[in-house]
Structures are given as structure tokens and as C-alpha cells.
Amino acid sequence: MQAGKPILYSYFRSSCSWRVRIALALKSIDYETIPINLIKDGGQQFSEEFQKLNPMKQVPALKIDGTIIGQSLAIIEYLEETRPTPRLLPQDPKKRAHVRMISDLIASGIQPLQNLSVLKEVGQENQLTWAQEAINFGFNALEQILQTTAGKYCVGNEVQGGSHSLPYHQPHQQVAASLGGLPSVSPLPAAGYTP
Amino acid sequence: MQAGKPILYSYFRSSCSWRVRIALALKSIDYETIPINLIKDGGQQFSEEFQKLNPMKQVPALKIDGTIIGQSLAIIEYLEETRPTPRLLPQDPKKRAHVRMISDLIASGIQPLQNLSVLKEVGQENQLTWAQEAINFGFNALEQILQTTAGKYCVGNEVQGGSHSLPYHQPHQQVAASLGGLPSVSPLPAAGYTP
Numbered sequence: 001m002q003a004g005k006p007i008l009y010s011y012f013r014s015s016c017s018w019r020v021r022i023a024l025a026l027k028s029i030d031y032e033t034i035p036i037n038l039i040k041d042g043g044q045q046f047s048e049e050f051q052k053l054n055p056m057k058q059v060p061a062l063k064i065d066g067t068i069i070g071q072s073l074a075i076i077e078y079l080e081e082t083r084p085t086p087r088l089l090p091q092d093p094k095k096r097a098h099v100r101m102i103s104d105l106i107a108s109g110i111q112p113l114q115n116l117s118v119l120k121e122v123g124q125e126n127q128l129t130w131a132q133e134a135i136n137f138g139f140n141a142l143e144q145i146l147q148t149t150a151g152k153y154c155v156g157n158e159v160q161g162g163s164h165s166l167p168y169h170q171p172h173q174q175v176a177a178s179l180g181g182l183p184s185v186s187p188l189p190a191a192g193y194t195p
Numbered sequence: 196m197q198a199g200k201p202i203l204y205s206y207f208r209s210s211c212s213w214r215v216r217i218a219l220a221l222k223s224i225d226y227e228t229i230p231i232n233l234i235k236d237g238g239q240q241f242s243e244e245f246q247k248l249n250p251m252k253q254v255p256a257l258k259i260d261g262t263i264i265g266q267s268l269a270i271i272e273y274l275e276e277t278r279p280t281p282r283l284l285p286q287d288p289k290k291r292a293h294v295r296m297i298s299d300l301i302a303s304g305i306q307p308l309q310n311l312s313v314l315k316e317v318g319q320e321n322q323l324t325w326a327q328e329a330i331n332f333g334f335n336a337l338e339q340i341l342q343t344t345a346g347k348y349c350v351g352n353e354v355q356g357g358s359h360s361l362p363y364h365q366p367h368q369q370v371a372a373s374l375g376g377l378p379s380v381s382p383l384p385a386a387g388y389t390p
């Protein structure tokens with residue numbers, strides 16, 4: 001596989017893809033996008049061609065430096081290690097741990113529970129309640145954590161990984177998770193980026 | 196908070212805790228365990244005391260160096276950065292990315308879908324099928340990835356993070372996920388560690 005301009009397999013409304021797009025933008029990395037429409041044609045992520053790129057049948061996947069990486073946080077860690085400027089993780093190991101804890105809380109603790117395939121399993125009647133519960137549970141925990149870690153961003157005042165995960169909640173306002181009473185969670189995306 | 200011997204809040208059957216116990220053992224880190232029984236007393240993770248430590252009400256959480264870290268992979272990354280010997284991540288950035296992709300595939304893509312709280316929501320009647328589907332879907336993807344990355348371990352022949360995530364599947368044999376036809380996934384935990 002020849003290395004050229006990175007190619008991001010992405011869907012505009014996918015919050016995991018969004019997270020990677022933010023990291024790419026912050027690091028001013030020039031890349032091409034190949035859209036994978038998660039709805040059209042029964043889900044283009046299920047095509048034979050895409051499954052070969054990412055057997056998890058999920059976006060994002062990034063073709064970069066002659067390899068393919070799936071999973072948004074693994075992609076961001078790779079970008080951080082190979083394109084370190086500007087840095088997205090603080091230098092202090094404890095703060096780095098807090099950023100990763102927050103990112104994982106969102107990427108493992110909230111998001112998988114309310115993605116398309118799970119909502120399909122849950123059924124149309126129950127999916128709104130289901131998604132709201134998952135998001136509210138996670139955001140309540142996040143609120144409690146941010147009260148000790150947050151400055152302008154999730155951990156302190158430097159832009160960093162945890163905050164990337166946060167714009168995540170924007171697309172999901174469609175499921176109307178309540179942000180009322182979460183003073184530390186609510187202002188962060190607005191203070192962060194316009195995707 | 197004073198730093199002393201690290202304290203792991205753990206449950207013996209929790210696969211995320213298991214993953215951290217393996218990392219601690221591989222790095223020969225001396226620590227104490229405080230058991231949090233996820234079943235007893237309606238779930239000790241819901242106690243007021245524990246919620247203060249980890250607002251996600253989940254194990255594991257590690258009290259270390261005067262801070263508390265939740266989320267198993269964030270804990271392992273912290274241990275790797277502060278106690279680098281023996282290393283659990285390869286030196287090559289692409290291989291590191293593959294390890295993280297595999298770890299995230301398990302920790303975000305499989306595990307959250309079949310943990311206790313989700314199974315409870317799904318209901319007793321459907322939970323076995325639900326859990327099996329989630330695990331089989333993820334393991335089929337993992338099998339395809341490992342065919343290009345695995346040596347003795349998930350990525351090459353050095354012990355590393357991705358493999359930590361794998362013992363994960365052992366407790367879940369209780370939900371009888373089929374490992375038949377997954378030649379790359381099946382032998383790995385056996386080749387790895389005795390937790």
C-alpha cells in the first residue's frame with residue numbers, strides 16, 4: 001500500500017468521525033474524505049469493499065502512512081504520536097490520564113450504547129428512552145469528573161483529547177439528552193470548535 | 196490525597212478489572228485490592244462512597260500517585276507512561292495504533308454492549324442472544340484484523356495491550372460466544388497469561 005494523502009472514511013453525522021475530523025483540523029493535516037453513508041443502500045459500511053478496510057463495519061477509518069486504522073481514539077493517538085504539533089494531550093501524565101479517562105468514558109461508556117445498530121436492536125418504540133438514559137447516565141458522571149478537571153476545556157485550559165470527544169454530544173441532541181443541570185458539560189463544545 | 200501503594204477497586208469477574216490486573220502483574224507493580232462486588236447489596240458500585248471515587252459507577256478504578264483513574268485502557272496507558280518497564284506497547288507507531296485499535300474494538304465495540312447494566316435493560320429473555328450477537332460480531336471483525344497483525348500475541352510477538360483486552364473473552368464464555376472458526380482469536384489468551 002502506497003502512502004499518499006491520508007484518506008478518512010467518514011459520515012457527516014457520525015460523532016466518532018467528527019472527533020477525528022476535529023483532530024485532523026487542529027493539527028492542520030491535509031486529507032481526503034470518502035463518505036460512507038450509514039443509512040443509504042442499507043448502510044454503505046456493510047459493503048464488501050468497506051468491510052475489507054474496517055472489519056468492524058464502522059466509520060471512521062483512516063488510511064494513513066500506508067496502513068489503515070479504525071477506532072477514533074486509536075486514530076487520534078496515532079496522529080498525536082506521528083504529528084505531535086500542536087499537541088492534543090497534556091504533558092503531565094496524570095492530566096493525560098484524565099483526558100483519556102474522559103475520552104474513554106464517552107467512547108466506551110456512552111456512545112456504543114446508543115449507536116445505530118443498537119437502537120435498531122432495541123426497537124423503534126423504546127429507542128429514544130434507551131438512548132436518553134445512556135447519555136444522561138454518562139453525562140451525569142462526566143459532570144462530576146469535569147468539576148475537578150475542567151478549565152476552558154475538559155482538562156485544564158489547553159485544547160485536548162477529552163474535548164474532542166465532547167462535540168459528540170451535539171449530534172445526539174437529536175435524541176434530546178438533557179443537559180440541564182450539567183454546568184460543566186454544557187458550555188464545553190461551544191467553547192471548543194465549530195466542526 | 197497522599198500517594199502510597201496503589202489501590203485497585205476491582206471485581207474478580209469484571210473483564211475490565213482483569214485487563215488492569217494483568218497490566219499491573221506484567222509490570223510487577225505492588226498494589227492493594229478493594230473488592231467492589233457488582234452483584235451483592237444491589238451492586239456495591241452504586242454506593243455513595245464508591246460513586247465519589249468513580250462517578251461512572253464501574254470497576255476498575257485505580258488510586259495511584261495521588262489521583263484516581265477510571266476506565267481500564269486509560270489506566271493501562273498511565274501505567275505504561277509512568278512505569279515503562281516492561282513495555283506493553285510496541286515502539287513502532289503503526290503497531291501501537293494497531294494495538295490501540297484492537298483494544299478499543301474490544302473495550303468500545305464489544306464489551307459495553309453486554310455488560311451487566313445493559314443486559315438488565317435488555318431483559319432476561321433476550322439477554323443471552325443479545326450478548327452472543329455482540330460478541331460474535333466483534334470477534335469476527337477481530338479475527339479478520341488479527342490475520343494481518345498477530346504473531347504470538349495480537350500484534351506481533353511481544354506481549355502488549357491488545358492482548359490484555361483479550362482475556363476479556365474468557366469470563367464471557369459464560370454467555371457461550373462461539374469461538375469456532377476464529378483461528379486467530381481462539382489461541383491468544385491461552386498463549387498469553389494466567390490471570
